[in-house]
Amino acid sequence: MFDEGQLYSPVTTGSDGTVEVHLADNHPGRFDEDYRARRGAIAAAAISAPAGTVPVIDYTDREHEVWAIASEQLSPKHEKYAHSEFLAAKHRLRLPHDRVPQLAEVSAGLAPLTGWSYRAAPGLVPLREFYADLGARVFNSTQYLRHASEPLYTPEPDIIHEVIGHANQLASPRFARLTEAAGLASLRVESEEAMKFIADVFWFSMEFGVIREHGEVKAYGAGILSSFGEMDEFTHMEHRPLDLAQMGTLAYDITQYQPVLFCAQSLDELEDVVGGFFDTVDDDLTDRLRAEAAGA
Template sequence: MADPDLAAPSPDWTIDQGWENYTAEEHGVWKTLYERQIKLLENRACDEFVAGMHALPMGPDEIPNFKKLSEVLMKKTGWQVVAVPGLVPDDVFFEHLANRRFPSGNFIRKPHELDYLEEPDVFHDVFGHVPMLMNPVFADYIQAYGVGGLKAQKLGMLKQLARVYWYTVEFGLVRQRNGLRIYGAGIASSYTESLFCTDDPSPNRIRFELERVMRTNYRIDDFQEVYFVLDNLEALLELDRIDFAPIYERIKAQPELQPWDVAPEDEVLHRGTGVYHDAKR
């Protein structure tokens, strides 16, 4: 959702990136974040993320120019990156996705905020999200999510659909030939969570099942207590073809699950120790 005190700069909330206004310090923050993250992800990110990163005009020395990114994206998958001042209203967000426009914050975090930022900045949005938009399967999935979001709003089921986005686009893992790999932007743009989600024994790792995910709350203030794992990214295409209306009706009658819950029907790939979050409770 948008900051309620922030006025819409335009009907679709887009603004000029203002690339020429970035300072040397801001480019330096990008460089610090980029260099430590790119090394970490070489053996943790999924193949599609790595391929997308290599194909984009994105490097360590400067914050990427959205126009240059969009030129490459448009040729590959028909997407473009548009600048927004921060979080935008849900309907605006879905409308952009449904039309293959990815809204990205144009600001970058301060040097003292390298490891945690409440609001997504240009590093999270561009480094974390844009490489996956070079993959045709994922690009189609994100557009379908935008269309589905507009429908979910009308049905009053936005919370349930938002959980699908959270546990796939933001914090998703996928099985590949070399083991579990990251494709979610919330992980890919976070040094500490990139380590936690794949290496730490604390969280549960459970095979992705749509209705299970739609019933599961998530954390916004710390590492995730559960990661849902796809067998492959092509499984996302199945979500494009599903009629969500009957699913919404079914899950209305089922209890919500907490992030630490393990349900009897779960296919548990790794049963977490829970040590990390238990120590904080």
């Protein structure tokens, strides 16, 4: 089951006000004191920003370079592997390739396209809060970059995932509406099991979803389209038809390439099945779907 807390490095504030980000043992920046200090400073900026404001980060040349390398490497793969709806949205949003954009710029680009805005988060945002904000077309985003030693890899969602993956997706009115619907769905359910079920369906759609297009399997999920390695692998994985009972219950390992993906036959089918689920789900429906999965 999807546990978002596994993805993010924990952030703590000491009694002296020092903000610290606790990187996992396998994190490429684990022993880099400068990187760890930088992560603390960027998290602190989000924590101390006055309500309603987004901190401006003065990115270093090295950070801009990491963005530029990732952006340059991901772009040709998008042309080859991304669904046309994502590509069209990406071309309309026109994010910079050579430097890290500020979140305020991302919001300014999305505003006329779909009305979404970006808010800075130091790390993990509690699941309920994250989804409630999606329902208001607000995306909570981290601002840090992955470690410069591995510009094409990150064990946690950094600004390259949040912006190159999600903002390009949210520049599409159709994907924007699906994401908003997931957020509104969270407000309708009471049990934590139902909330998890919605988050898991989201994982297998907006994060790792694929669609058949002109006889090929194309990606629209932000988790695939922000990952160099995942784009090399997803066409070879097992592609199952959309199945809400499975999508909400299938166990998966977030640290591996996703071996099972759910493939819509078209964007219309995705909107009917997954969009229809987000639009109508309540606690009873997730109970029924879980029972269906257990009996299958």
